[in-house]
Amino acid sequence: MVRGMAATLKDIAEKVGLHPATVSRALNPRTAHLVSPTSVAKVRKAASALDYVPNPMAAGLRTSRSHTIGVVIPDLTNPLFPGMVRGIQDTLTNAGYTPLLVNTDNDPLAEKSVVASLSARRVDGFILATARREHPLLAELAPKFPLVLINRVSENVQVSSVATDEQNGIRLAVEHLRLLGHTEIAHLAGPAWSSTGYERRQAFTRAMRANGLTPARKPSTVESWSITAATATALSLLEGNNQTTALVCANDQLALGAIEAAKKLGKRCPRDISVVGYNDMPFMDLVDPPLTSVRVPQHDIGAEAARLLLSLIAEEGPQPIRQVRLTPELIIRSSTAPPSN
């Protein structure tokens, strides 16, 4: 078949001597029962003989559903996201939906523009993995679209979400360090504008208290989720500080930066300083030293978010709010050890 010449309902109708409307009904599982079995069979045969594929633009124009989902993430090259995106893709594709993936680079302006272009494409819903705590778009989007947040929850607006239990994850890290014998534990926190940065910082304070510990010092906040920024902040945290023996980091990039800083200061990880990361991105088992990290189930988060969104889309009437929390797991490797002094 030549491009631009795909078979249509009309072609099938002519071939089998039925009306296009009947053919449409026969081919649509939801309406096929309205058509006589004989006709359905004939239509199906003709359809496959003609290599018929329904035109989603025509169907969408008529039904105003695109079977398309906007997936908004900060940055695909951040190794945290590919796993989640695949979870989303696998689930949506199975259900006959197509994800439209965009990046915001955590820039609110860029986010506004990509979300606008997704609305223009008439997506049927959104999965948002953007991490800013301030999120004006959310209030704007939530009433208009089925919506699921991943890897974070909303503080103000009532929206559905799939995230890990940060309290629990950070608690696992703190407990692990306490059990190793650490008491002087500090937190390398993520950016204050970031929802995970904020949540994990609070979780740290709480987990320390729950373990009967006092933080070695006020958490140091890294200005962006990057290794280089983390190195700089960790440098000033660790320099001339022989008290702190362990560091709970708000994600793996920060942990890598902390290890880098320790190396620069002539400290050895884990001998002089234990470091725990968060997310357990790919290859964290191969860095030097292999990183102890709180694993978040990336594929599962994505898959669960997609399932949840599809159920919201299927929902009649007002959108229910569902908040799913998945359980993180501590992966113990070689960046943590008992304190040496």
Add this chain to the structure above:
Amino acid sequence: MVRGMAATLKDIAEKVGLHPATVSRALNPRTAHLVSPTSVAKVRKAASALDYVPNPMAAGLRTSRSHTIGVVIPDLTNPLFPGMVRGIQDTLTNAGYTPLLVNTDNDPLAEKSVVASLSARRVDGFILATARREHPLLAELAPKFPLVLINRVSENVQVSSVATDEQNGIRLAVEHLRLLGHTEIAHLAGPAWSSTGYERRQAFTRAMRANGLTPARKPSTVESWSITAATATALSLLEGNNQTTALVCANDQLALGAIEAAKKLGKRCPRDISVVGYNDMPFMDLVDPPLTSVRVPQHDIGAEAARLLLSLIAEEGPQPIRQVRLTPELIIRSSTAPPSN
């Protein structure tokens, strides 16, 4: 504005007292010159007042162009791809196109089905990053769609492509090792079904000859692009083999597997064996030891492929074939050193 109530051309037409067709012309940059400047101004104002966004399904149905591009990759969670995909996304989005991303997991059946679903969506073209040498779909797709291959070229079918110069990349690796003093150099080759595996293997033989060297032994072929498979193959390559002092690996995963195998055998990298990777994926500077690798410009490949595809789409008449080769670069780190004996 409430969901499902977006403004249409007709709404604007009523507001400004013109016909919808005129409004359409005024809003379309390609036809705006046919409309009086006064009308254009009025229409533009009304359009933005009503938050008008064109409905791509309606436009697409009429023009049979979806402004959508199918992007087919093996697996998004392979760190080689996110950079390329972002290059594609950034370029396509700027041009008003939306990429539709799918994974094949290198399974020909899965590939067939995802490509079918993309055709069903009426994509305007394809970017294919699938790596199998046997590729029946290619011959089928090429006559029907504008098409660009990335990270590989086609052996049989004439299609456009953007890839790095594998000859050159492998040559950089071999020369680097020779300059360090290695003469007993072996190749850990990628799967034979894979086009890069095949190309790099050939390139290795040629580069050795060009450097006046004889390969330490016949290349060992790894059955899949995975670290574990590579570990197994490298184990049997290195075990009881004290002759080989350097390994050129067909990609970074294989290099990581080779290092793992060396460790298991009590060999130290780079002291006992030098290892070179290919691709220079993210974090290869942080593994142990930091990996010397041939860097391929991931973002550039994606961006260039998108630009090329857009130019093919704009082309009238038969599709020209353009083969772009980008230059790789050797990143020297600590997995290579002079031979110690």
Add this chain to the structure above:
DNA sequence: TTGTAAGCGTTATCAA
């Protein structure tokens, strides 16, 4: 410069 009218391929309503 603008209006008219037809049609892209589908689905939903109504009638037979």
Add this chain to the structure above:
DNA sequence: TTGATAACGCTTACAA
């Protein structure tokens, strides 16, 4: 059980 018809929102000859 099937057919006729209209409509979704847009573009594009063609006519005025």
